[in-house]
Amino acid sequence: MATDFWSSSHYKRWMLDRATLRQARADDLQYVDDPEYLDFLAIFFANLISRLGKKLQLRQRVIATATVFFRRFYVKNSYCETDPFIVVAACCYVAAKAEESPVHIKNVVSEARMLFGKYGIKSFPSDNSKLAEMEFYLVDDLECDLTVFHPYRTLMTLCGKAGGNGGETEAGELGVGIQDGQRYWGTGEGKLELEEGAVQMAWFIINDTYRSELCLIYPPHLIAITAIYLTLVFHTSTRATIQAQTQSPPTSSGASASSSPPTRRSSRTANSHKKAPQDIVGFMAGLNVSMALIATLSQEIISLYALWDRYREDHTAESARSAFAQGQLSAFGAAGAGTSGKRAGHARSGSVLSGTTSSGGTPTTGDLKDDGAGLAEQQVVTPAFLVHLLLRMREARLADMAHPATGRPMAVNKMLERAQAAG
């Protein structure tokens, strides 16, 4: 199973369509003025999982698994009827176990309390058993499907350096122990030779996709290939290489004879010779995936960035947002150019939009205290606004349950009778 996505619970039970996801938000939609707010919530909570994950020193893959758990949970539940904060903590706690790198429940509780406190959430229970209880319900809602596939694996299989373990890489995610066997998306042959910075950028794009629900809709290998595709377009020097290739027929540069035939699948190029540039476009075309799908997915990722562009979360240094000022496309460029400066410890958790250019950040303070009053003018959404929104949603939901005339068919008159009887 570990090699076979097509027989996994992920593929068989958790590839969902748009209609299902729309249905999942139906209740929440009643309590927001703008449906977009729900997409901002998706960004906010993915960021929160990532933050908590880093505090707990979880690897990127564990964070990704936690995020998928969170998304799956909210396919079955509504924000307005739950407390997403304890769900976030439980997702991290379970994901760490599911990925065989457990953390102590005590640590999860204390880190979560500390982190959520910064967002004004004071009610997170200090009692371990409350988190454990949430874990229990979460695992039930996840239908015990705890093995999740991620695009990182495809990325590293397609682009990973065969031998050398770069300092930036996470051992487990680099394909250590990859056994031979059919790849599920292509011929299983060859590697795409991208520069380090480009692979990093693709990795970051993958990180970023977890801010949306794409991980519920598309199989991970498609997301990986789309991330590579976007990298080819936006990574400055890689794009230059491709442009050079497509403008003149690929020849080995330098001293070698100009009559050499165009190289395909040049991964077998002998080390002793000067490397001929790989036919990247040819490699991509050779993958057994629908390019139309990749184009659609690219569009979706780009619109995620457009949305994200209007989201500000800058009370900590690591989410410095200098890239925003430059707009999304230049942000790509900046990220691509900036990848060489990443810090080793967090290299794998970076984001194209915010993570890579942390050095140039100009965090604006005070956003946390801003309760969103100025939203209309700024067209920007902040965590404080979203936290406030969540609270209002929950209150409104509760009120609806208490007053059937205004609300959903919850037979709340019965509930009130009972409440009265209970004193």
Added chain:
Amino acid sequence: MLDELSYNVVNDPMRIYRAKRDFARKRVTDKYSILGFISSGTYGRVYKAESKIDRVVHAIKKFKPDKEGDIVTYTGISQSAIREIALNREISHENVVALNEVILEDKSIYMVFEYAEHDFLQVIHHHSQTLRSPITPTVLKSLTYQLLNGLLYLHNAHIIHRDLKPANILITSSGVVKIGDLGLARLTYQPLQPLFAGDKVVVTIWYRAPELLLGAKHYNKAVDIWAVGCVMAELASLRPIFKGEEAKLDSKKNVPFQKDQLLKIFEVLGTPDERDWPGLKDLPEYQNMKRLDYSDVEHSYQNRLAEWCQSRIRPHQGGDLLRQLFIYDPDRRLTAYEALQHKWFQEEPLPSKNVFQSVPANQIPPHRRITHDEAPSMMPVPAANSQAQAQIAQVQAQAAAHLSQQLMGSHPLSQQSGRAGSVASFASLSGGTAAGGSGHPRKKARMG
């Protein structure tokens, strides 16, 4: 009114959610009638149960809930349970026990497995105690073949079992071998942490591979193959081939040098040689092993496996397979795939789909014994609050009513009476809930 409601919800915002879930949840005893108790192990208890829907018999493994004093509380699902659940949800193979469903209820986890009437341990006992005759070569071959076949599936899925032993290898009444107990199993595909980091000790000592005994930090599927060798030898001789004494962890939980177990292995297979096993001298316990070799015995041991096999595994090819399962160097030890290709499996008699095919009816091992367990039952008892729930549901047949009841109820812990948990023996449960089955004896009683 609303104030009180919102007070509850603000204090415990997940209350509505839980009430809904609890209400929708099917309880174990709604779906299954418990027939009896099978076994109690490290992580929990196993019960025999019958589906109320289709009458099919299952084995239900209940993980021990954690307790603080007398009160059962949530302390987090154990790594072992998460593992067993996560892996079982992904796999499906004829020779691996199938997980039908998982029920989470009342702070406990119930895994519902297909039922297997026998297991290797029981077959071995049956032959050594009752029949007093060896397992026939045909049956031995079929058991070994199907075991390897299930193992090949696991290994191809990058799962190491890490606890293969007769008690964990089951056989259905139709004679199909089923590997069970994935409680120690692990995915080896791109692990985020090295295998040894999680679990200091793996595999029951008699079945533990030499590289593990010598402290290897990096090990692989070959540890399962060694265990298969031990199991095959045990089937052939009806007693464990390497029956060593386990040196216990010291007070600091350091893993001690397993001298006795290694000696038991050396007595049969000889002392391992660096020439045959190049990685040997890099193993942490290598020096200990050297010392053991020269101080405890006069001369190093010779390989006597052929001699061992002579009286036990008659066909020459069976002995050869065993020899190759017991190759010291894990990298040269047979893989499950190679083992299945072995000549022994190609020559007559061929392994059969029903391992008991050639066995006369009166020699087939008996059915699993089940008992009523006396210990505080691990099976759920309709607790005070859930009975109330049931009544409300009956009278009002409305989810909302239930919801309000939950919302207005007292603190969850106070609803959980310690009394219900400790008195509820298994017998009282079946007496109380089984449709017509009153008058079960309360004391431990054999049923099978």
